[in-house]
Amino acid sequence: MAESDSVAKGWRNLKTIANLTLDTLFWSKKTLFVGLLSLIVLALAGVGRALLVLHLIPTALPASQVFGTLMSTAVMRFLVVFVTLFYGTALISEEVEGKTLTYLFMRPIPKPTIMLGKYLALVWIGSIMVLPVVMASYLILYVGADMRPFFEDLNVLCRDIGIIFLALLAYGAFFSLLGAALKHSILIGLAYAFGWEGIVAVLPGFTRKLTITHYLQSIFPHEDTLGALSMLVGDRTAPLESIVTLVLMIVLFIATASLIVREKEYVLEQ
């Protein structure tokens, strides 16, 4: 009974922190800009569909390729990374800069719970900003007179949603760790996402396994230029191994972030 009480109490604390984070982080003008980027991705799906339907160019890509290109570049390589970088690095940093962290740390809640609650909010925000774009893009590209491709490629859509959700969890955990540990987390995050991952992914040898993108590319059904290049210099990791590694990474990053939040002294500048 005591154990179930503490689990219920822990879950209530997580939800409270997540709701507070959603309220402060999500409901702000900045979310409008992120939403605008998501809409641009949808607009690209519209352009791809228009090219196909209106036969504007002789070599228009089929819906599956357009969808694949959008998912591998705009969504996986940009939108997921951007959303998790933007919100993930802000989870703790925003509280420190806004000097509101004191209010949270002065409550009878373990600090790791605060970190986990905020991560929960990040996953929720990321899912809202990204997954509907994936589903809407699919609808824009596939819905038509002939619905056979729509149902034939439905498994691809489900797989994409699952992998993109995993990507949100993985990048979200990593950038949350950066935000909890470092002062200039945005710069380091940008250098990692658009520098390190871009360069190392195409290097031969073991270094590719030191990126999140390598494991995501190994299970992603679509390919882009970077993925094709990386294939030239090395093999993908087996799907099961990739998924297990990603899950382990998520657990490790979040656990480390929780430990840092627990032990670090956050000095709020006066």
Added chain:
Amino acid sequence: MSALVEGKTLSKWYGQIVALNNVTFTIGQGVVGLLGPNGAGKSTLMKLITGQLRPSQGEITVFGESIWNNFPLFHRIGFCPEQDSFYERMTGAEFLSALLHMHPFGDAEIGKRVDSALETVNLSSVRDKKIAAYSKGMRQRIKLAQAIAHDPDVMVLDEPLAGMDPVGRRDIIQLVRRWGTEGKCVIVSSHILHEVEAMTSTILLMHNGKVLAEGDVHQIRDLIDRHPHSIHIRCSKPRKLAEALVGFPDVESIRFDPEGDALTAESRQPDEFYGRLPELMLDNDIELEEITSPDDNLQAVFQYLVK
């Protein structure tokens, strides 16, 4: 008096800067004024007491337990920080409710506590207004409200009167005094000495990271030997009185006011001085108009110990 907050050989440094230097103190029930010039270490001490910082050396205990990462204790501690920072999008009621949800209260209890805290700080009429639209005084009050809403046993208030109008200050001073008499431990930090004096006579005086004095301000004053007590007397014949006083060995000096109707005497034994004064006045047929001790107060203690 049982110690609720105790520091033993407590030190805190940031790199080369020593913010607190081997500080030992005990604080029990009642109101304690934490005083000191800028850079004395008051904020650092408050952050150590509230578990926001970890001691570099020594220990700090609250309710007999180490406070660092001891989250269950925070249910019994309330902290009103100095910084003017909030979740601006929230209304006052939402802000209190969100924070109270992190305590082990049910929803009904939370609602009652929000109402009670807002009423205590006179913010009931603006409970549904966004904090971003609050005036400075209202912001200070809502900060205080979040510190008291869960009815803590120890309250740490960092400059609670900052930005408040005179009526607001009076209300908060009365509240603090009431909490002290109710048996709570209230640690108040302020730069405005006469306001601290209005709240309490028990002080913890700090300077350069060390505790200079601890206890009742009058007792501390008595112990400051190198500064004799000043006694200001306005009477009908000040020079006659001076002639009578000058023969006593405890009288260090006598100075006449420019207007010529008063004198200020300095004595190292104020009790004896006060004891002989009525007889001297009667013997010399002197009418007493006013007698004050300009430096038997916090300001004087602060000045004499710090400078």
Added chain:
Amino acid sequence: MPIHDLSYQHWKGDWTSHPYRWWVISRHGIALLGKKKGFLVLLFLALIPFLARCVILYGAVVMNRIAFVKIDGGFFEAFLSQQLFFTFIIAIYAGAGAIANDLKANALQIYFSRAITRRDYLIGKLGVVVFFLSLPTLVPGLLLFFVAAIFHSDLEFLRQYSWVLLSILGYALLIIAANALVILALSSMSRSSRFAGIFFAAVVFFSQILYGILNAFLHTSSVAWISLSDDLRQIGDVLFRSPLTYQSSPWASAAVLAILLAGSVCIIHSRVKAVEVVK
């Protein structure tokens, strides 16, 4: 009178206006950033490509051992294009908080209560970003040219490639202006330097990705004008008389950059005010 009056006295000298008021702001900003060790490390890293190219120059010109490297306009253009990554990072570091931090601290009222105009303030802030952006671009670009001239034993290099000096100046200033004005515009739009930094990254990278996707859809690089970094590269090709990298018209790239810079100036002008009326 033997004892002089040492009480407060009004200034009896001339009241002249300081022509370089903006320099006070720039100087302060440069000094502040110059104290940050992390930033100095970043600036040092940004100079490594310059040092590497000096070695290549030495090997190609003096030692005559690197035959495949041609020291022409393209060599200098490639160097400046390579520095785009560093200018991106430095722009965020130096510029993201330039105006945002002042907005957050309500410092604009303090600035404009002094004898400076809005123009002085903006030029001052721009000066800080321009100074640090010129360190990995304009300065090493010009130095690289002089190093190449010195390594050539005759004046033939200078006779043939003296125009490259102006191209380096033009391309470097374009890179500096584009980065500086856009980051300052984003900085003026928020009280959070994080917002400015990340949306600068979004503008740069998302435009690249947009181009990549449209390139995949349309099988043509004529839409390269969508990508900001590719616009800069396209103009660089024109300035250094290199073959165009993309099929898009350089005029389209120039128009996009002109609109971007003009838009940034308008945003900065409208956002930076001494008093903000909240309704």
